[in-house]
Amino acid sequence: MPQNPDKIQDHVELFHQPEYKQLFQNKKEFENGHDPAEVERVAEWTKSWDYREKNFAREALTVNPAKGCQPLGAMFAAVGFEGTLPFVQGSQGCVAYFRTHLTRHYKEPFSGVSSSMTEDAAVFGGLQNMIDGLANSYTLYKPKMIAVCTTCMAEVIGDDLQAFITNAKNAGSVPQDFPVPYAHTPSFVGSHITGYDNMMKGILSTLTAGKKKSTSNGKINFISGFDTYVGNLREVKRIASLFGIDYTILSDNSDYLDAPNTGEFDMYPGGTKLEDAADAINAKATVVLQAHSTPKTREYIAKEWKQDVVVSRPWGIKATDEFLVKLSELTGKPIPEELEIERGRAVDAMTDSHAWVHGKRFAIYGDPDLVYSVVGFMLELGAEPVHILVHNSNEVFEKELQALLDSSPFGKEAKIWAGKDLWHLRSLMRLLSG
Numbered sequence: 001m002p003q004n005p006d007k008i009q010d011h012v013e014l015f016h017q018p019e020y021k022q023l024f025q026n027k028k029e030f031e032n033g034h035d036p037a038e039v040e041r042v043a044e045w046t047k048s049w050d051y052r053e054k055n056f057a058r059e060a061l062t063v064n065p066a067k068g069c070q071p072l073g074a075m076f077a078a079v080g081f082e083g084t085l086p087f088v089q090g091s092q093g094c095v096a097y098f099r100t101h102l103t104r105h106y107k108e109p110f111s112g113v114s115s116s117m118t119e120d121a122a123v124f125g126g127l128q129n130m131i132d133g134l135a136n137s138y139t140l141y142k143p144k145m146i147a148v149c150t151t152c153m154a155e156v157i158g159d160d161l162q163a164f165i166t167n168a169k170n171a172g173s174v175p176q177d178f179p180v181p182y183a184h185t186p187s188f189v190g191s192h193i194t195g196y197d198n199m200m201k202g203i204l205s206t207l208t209a210g211k212k213k214s215t216s217n218g219k220i221n222f223i224s225g226f227d228t229y230v231g232n233l234r235e236v237k238r239i240a241s242l243f244g245i246d247y248t249i250l251s252d253n254s255d256y257l258d259a260p261n262t263g264e265f266d267m268y269p270g271g272t273k274l275e276d277a278a279d280a281i282n283a284k285a286t287v288v289l290q291a292h293s294t295p296k297t298r299e300y301i302a303k304e305w306k307q308d309v310v311v312s313r314p315w316g317i318k319a320t321d322e323f324l325v326k327l328s329e330l331t332g333k334p335i336p337e338e339l340e341i342e343r344g345r346a347v348d349a350m351t352d353s354h355a356w357v358h359g360k361r362f363a364i365y366g367d368p369d370l371v372y373s374v375v376g377f378m379l380e381l382g383a384e385p386v387h388i389l390v391h392n393s394n395e396v397f398e399k400e401l402q403a404l405l406d407s408s409p410f411g412k413e414a415k416i417w418a419g420k421d422l423w424h425l426r427s428l429m430r431l432l433s434g
């Protein structure tokens, strides 16, 4: 059933064309499909309290998870550094999924290689895959750094990345001084935000090793966390520039994930310069824009770099005020007048639009930091959260979110659904009034 080139249909419309309807009908008969009335009855039942109880009693099955694999987060962190190629020690299928996911989301080519482990590597270990993979990647794609993470397969058989990378360097796969940071990223624990954290710590510890100086370079480091909206990072850069702050973004993937179309393919657009990242150890302080995607990285910076590490999530008026005040404190520079005027405009827009948002009930799902920030902003607008679902939740997050909800009269009705998936959310949304 070819598309009509004069009227290309989206899949939703395409599947309603007569030939597809006929095809589905034929398929149903062939498969001994159920009576439409029975399908309708079950569909209605899935909207009931009875079904909801069964859905929430589910233990050993996840349906439509609201989280991704650890390596996905690790690759997301890696591409924010200049000329960096993510390299995944593991099976090709996993890596194809991460690449596809990121490429589709950003509509940009997302590069990442796999060591293509198959049955033999699963039995005998993946050392040879690492040796060949690093050599091929270095020769073919000419990166400045290769950031290695793992899939579940490599973790289950216990591949030791540090030993493997040392062996690969000794075998001549890459030069001895070529940076190959790594992070173990087993997806049977944590999620993409854990992988982001592991890789960020791996890259920073590799690049800054032996670079500590006796004096500070006076800069401020920013780490965005697993924030998929690159506009936020650009806004932080704009704010820092308005302040006149000398700064380094650690993992600046804004150009990589939103590259200009120049007609030329650039495999590594933008990214934090490796020498700037190496010098980040000598900065005055590090401001981290997410808490739950960065615990290990923050602990590492505080302990090893001996720097002030500040968590600040500038969403909404109050949190952005706190962010600007903190920047002013850290740098001794006044808050730029332009930002004060913008703040006034934002408050004006909130006041003008209150009739549409105030008192509106909403459900939300997402990563802990994003949910915390959006809920905080919505409470400022007078909107009322009802269901808050965070699949990759943790106790620290639940406590701080509850405290935020308790701080506002609009947060009283909210219920936090930790560790639940999007099929749970479906039940909750079906019975929002309950």
Ligand code: SF4
Pocket: 069, 070, 071, 093, 094, 097, 150, 151, 152, 153, 187, 188
């Ligand atoms: S859960 Fe593990 S095996 Fe599955 S796609 Fe993610 S990394 Fe691969």
